[in-house]
Amino acid sequence: MSVEFNNGFITALTLFYAHRFYNLSVFETIHKVSGRDLRLWSGSDHLLNIQIPDNIDPDLRRRIEDFVRKVVSLRFAELNEDEADKVFDECLELLKEVDRRLFGLEVIVNYP
Numbered sequence: 001m002s003v004e005f006n007n008g009f010i011t012a013l014t015l016f017y018a019h020r021f022y023n024l025s026v027f028e029t030i031h032k033v034s035g036r037d038l039r040l041w042s043g044s045d046h047l048l049n050i051q052i053p054d055n056i057d058p059d060l061r062r063r064i065e066d067f068v069r070k071v072v073s074l075r076f077a078e079l080n081e082d083e084a085d086k087v088f089d090e091c092l093e094l095l096k097e098v099d100r101r102l103f104g105l106e107v108i109v110n111y112p
Contacts, residue, residue, distance in 0.1 A: 005045045012050040013064075013095055016071070019043030020088035024081065037084040044075040057101055064094055 001007070006015055019039045047068045052061055067090060074087065092109060099105040 001049070003049045005048065007049040007051050009051055009053055010095070010098065012046050013091060013098075015046035016043045017088060017091045017095065019046075020085070020091075037079050037081050040071060040077070040079065040084050040087060041075045044071050047071055060094075060097060060101055063097075067091065067094055 006012055019042055022039050022042070024037060024039070050064075050068055052064055056064075070090075071087060079087075096107040096109070099107045
């Protein structure tokens with residue numbers, strides 16, 4: 001398998017989620033695009049070679065597969081910041097669900 005950016009499971013989801021905190025004005029300057037949130041476009045690359053473990057709960061597997069398809073389908077969409085943040089919120093909920101189901105952890109996330 002040829003991996004351009006990364007593979008893995010938690011690694012892929014986490015690297016995607018990190019794009020939530022990228023500076024939008026830097027994207028606008030570099031890519032000469034305004035009014036369009038490019039964080040999903042750049043972050044989606046991290047999900048292209050995601051490896052979902054075979055032994056994961058089937059419902060969680062389906063939710064993650066659906067999420068990856070959604071992100072890839074939205075990568076060129078003209079989303080605003082609020083719309084993109086909703087996708088990142090969904091990723092965070094999936095990461096918390098992984099902690100709950102695989103490790104029995106109840107996760108609290110506080111950020112500004």
